[in-house]
Amino acid sequence: MKKRLGAIPKGLEWISERADKENKTMPLFKNSMDYQIPAAKRGLQDDLIRATFILKQDYLEKIKSYAYWERLQIKDVFDEMCEQFFAGKKVRSVPERKK
Numbered sequence: 001m002k003k004r005l006g007a008i009p010k011g012l013e014w015i016s017e018r019a020d021k022e023n024k025t026m027p028l029f030k031n032s033m034d035y036q037i038p039a040a041k042r043g044l045q046d047d048l049i050r051a052t053f054i055l056k057q058d059y060l061e062k063i064k065s066y067a068y069w070e071r072l073q074i075k076d077v078f079d080e081m082c083e084q085f086f087a088g089k090k091v092r093s094v095p096e097r098k099k
Contacts, residue, residue, distance in 0.1 A: 048075075063077050
């Protein structure tokens, strides 16, 4: 009998059975309510959000270097920068679009 590509040799059937069980029982999310949480907030504290920004490469290098030498995380450096920038400034919220 000719062996087929992908055929499981005799005695090793348990491998595919185990893999099938693991795939069936493995949840997509750790918590059943995670599917309702946006990806930008998943796995973060309530007051944080994940965002992507475009900035000059020189600024990024300086931010990374500052974080390294001060033993801070990059998000902490951004927190410091924002606190200093917004200190004493009054910022109005953006109005919602008219529907």
